[in-house]
Amino acid sequence: xARPPKERxxxxxxxxxxDAAWRQITQSGASxxxxxxxxxxxxxxxxxxxxxxxxRDALVTSLIADAYASFGDCQLAARDAFAGQGxxxxxxxxxxxxxxxxxxxxxxxxxxxFGNPVPGYEPPMEELLPVMMRSLGALVGTIAELHALGRLxxxxxxxxxxxxxxxxxxxxxxxxxxxxxxxxISIAVWCRxxxxxxxxxxxxxxxxxxxxxxxxxxxLDAICRQFIRSxxxxxxxxxxxxxVREP
Amino acid sequence: xARPPKERxxxxxxxxxxDAAWRQITQSGASxxxxxxxxxxxxxxxxxxxxxxxxRDALVTSLIADAYASFGDCQLAARDAFAGQGxxxxxxxxxxxxxxxxxxxxxxxxxxxFGNPVPGYEPPMEELLPVMMRSLGALVGTIAELHALGRLxxxxxxxxxxxxxxxxxxxxxxxxxxxxxxxxISIAVWCRxxxxxxxxxxxxxxxxxxxxxxxxxxxLDAICRQFIRSxxxxxxxxxxxxxVREP
DNA sequence: TGTTGATTTATACAGTGTAAATTTATACTG
DNA sequence: CAGTATAAATTTACACTGTATAAATCAACA
Numbered sequence: 001x002a003r004p005p006k007e008r009x010x011x012x013x014x015x016x017x018x019d020a021a022w023r024q025i026t027q028s029g030a031s032x033x034x035x036x037x038x039x040x041x042x043x044x045x046x047x048x049x050x051x052x053x054x055x056r057d058a059l060v061t062s063l064i065a066d067a068y069a070s071f072g073d074c075q076l077a078a079r080d081a082f083a084g085q086g087x088x089x090x091x092x093x094x095x096x097x098x099x100x101x102x103x104x105x106x107x108x109x110x111x112x113x114f115g116n117p118v119p120g121y122e123p124p125m126e127e128l129l130p131v132m133m134r135s136l137g138a139l140v141g142t143i144a145e146l147h148a149l150g151r152l153x154x155x156x157x158x159x160x161x162x163x164x165x166x167x168x169x170x171x172x173x174x175x176x177x178x179x180x181x182x183x184x185i186s187i188a189v190w191c192r193x194x195x196x197x198x199x200x201x202x203x204x205x206x207x208x209x210x211x212x213x214x215x216x217x218x219x220l221d222a223i224c225r226q227f228i229r230s231x232x233x234x235x236x237x238x239x240x241x242x243x244v245r246e247p
Numbered sequence: 248x249a250r251p252p253k254e255r256x257x258x259x260x261x262x263x264x265x266d267a268a269w270r271q272i273t274q275s276g277a278s279x280x281x282x283x284x285x286x287x288x289x290x291x292x293x294x295x296x297x298x299x300x301x302x303r304d305a306l307v308t309s310l311i312a313d314a315y316a317s318f319g320d321c322q323l324a325a326r327d328a329f330a331g332q333g334x335x336x337x338x339x340x341x342x343x344x345x346x347x348x349x350x351x352x353x354x355x356x357x358x359x360x361f362g363n364p365v366p367g368y369e370p371p372m373e374e375l376l377p378v379m380m381r382s383l384g385a386l387v388g389t390i391a392e393l394h395a396l397g398r399l400x401x402x403x404x405x406x407x408x409x410x411x412x413x414x415x416x417x418x419x420x421x422x423x424x425x426x427x428x429x430x431x432i433s434i435a436v437w438c439r440x441x442x443x444x445x446x447x448x449x450x451x452x453x454x455x456x457x458x459x460x461x462x463x464x465x466x467l468d469a470i471c472r473q474f475i476r477s478x479x480x481x482x483x484x485x486x487x488x489x490x491v492r493e494p
Numbered sequence: 495t496g497t498t499g500a501t502t503t504a505t506a507c508a509g510t511g512t513a514a515a516t517t518t519a520t521a522c523t524g
Numbered sequence: 525c526a527g528t529a530t531a532a533a534t535t536t537a538c539a540c541t542g543t544a545t546a547a548a549t550c551a552a553c554a
Contacts, residue, residue: 028366116362118278119275119276158458192438195440198445
């Protein structure tokens with residue numbers, strides 16, 4: 001035996017590589033990420049990177065995981081800023097506003113995880129699923145709380161197909177089989193905010209300029225009006241904790 | 248003088264190049280488009296392509312223009328399937344349904360024009376604007392018709408900032424200065440359908456599987472209920488979705 | 495036949511990824 | 525404790541694919 005793997009000639013080289021990768025992505029976008037460029041930036045040679053990431057895709061996967069972690073931190077922090085009963089709607093709006101805020105602050109991270117997939121790159125779900133679940137947990141958890149209070153209004157919203165592969169939500173906190181409405185509304189909400197945010201980030205949202213915030217607030221209001229009942233608007237559903245009732 | 252430029256050694260080579268490019272894009276995605284691959288496909292050499300397209304971006308621009316033309320054809324055809332007064336809502340729904348239909352039928356074309364921009368590629372607006380205007384004209388024109396009938400319900404929808412660069416809508420048919428509400432609603436509608444469709448196309452819409460159609464129809468309904476007054480309802484009150492429960 | 499457009503050949507440069515050679519630091523041995 | 529074997533870390537060299545340009549070649553017509 002000789003030389004344990006702990007001792008590296010450059011300390012923290014994997015982290016340095018990822019830092020350089022983010023710098024490069026911020027400058028020129030994700031799909032122009034180049035291992036040789038990273039190596040140049042770090043003063044090493046390109047093949048050295050292959051000791052820590054077997055190929056370019058592995059590096060991308062690691063960056064995606066970091067982006068999800070950052071996104072999840074913001075989502076959970078926004079939710080936890082309004083703790084306590086009676087603040088469920090505040091939590092929902094906070095996660096919604098934090099979604100756009102984080103996306104504007106980190107557009108490349110956003111596009112990396114929610115943008116169009118890079119052709120040729122197949123994200124390894126077994127690795128990314130936990131951090132995806134955590135990041136979406138703030139929204140879904142809050143919707144679930146509103147559901148437990150009987151304040152969800154699904155209307156004609158079609159429910160998810162129970163028999164399909166529901167990998168995305170099977171690991172969510174508080175997840176159980178009776179929360180199809182929660183999932184359905186979560187998906188619908190996500191679709192709406194994603195449409196706005198992705199267009200704004202990529203500069204395809206015309207006319208609103210700096211005031212994309214106003215349109216976004218309008219859409220958050222529309223979402224709340226459409227899907228969330230106010231607590232005093234009691235239509236006969238008894239708010240219950242513990243037991244989940246299907247509408 | 249000798250040899251007029253009409254006589255090419257391969258007839259229609261620009262069209263053949265674009266056909267091969269679409270084949271390649273359909274197979275492997277837009278960002279892996281390779282001039283050498285096209286040349287291989289056509290049995291010519293790569294530099295020959297540079298006679299017709301000065302660089303890779305010029306070829307991409309041409310493909311984008313074709314995609315907009317195809318998209319516009321579908322939008323206008325869908326609108327014109329419900330001609331005549333009194334069918335404005337049918338026209339709106341038809342363009343909405345055609346939007347998703349076309350996107351599912353031509354996902355790569357959709358991503359090329361509405362997806363995340365390819366880093367390093369700057370779309371030449373002076374060339375693409377007319378075909379963009381034409382393709383969006385079906386939606387905006389129909390919204391404008393509903394506006395002329397007094398059936399638009401803007402609510403708290405923020406209006407576009409008039410003083411910003413409104414290149415996108417300045418060329419639209421029936422465009423005049425008084426149609427800010429038309430533009431605002433068109434943008435809001437586009438954001439919503441784009442969110443759903445782009446997620447569905449890229450396989451990021453979980454759980455709904457083949458039934459993304461149901462969620463899409465639900466969203467079209469929500470759009471119509473929120474923004475369009477029915478002709479006999481001249482009170483300005485929109486029926487709230489949250490007040491009626493499903494049986 | 496000369497002119498000129500169309501195409502190919504040759505070349506420069508950048509990128510991914512692999513195999514072999516090399517450096518470097520540790521651990522074992524005499 | 526010195527010397528050496530060893531394995532990790534890194535570099536060099538290479539094979540391949542890509543974009544793009546310049547020069548050479550080919551083809552058709554006046």
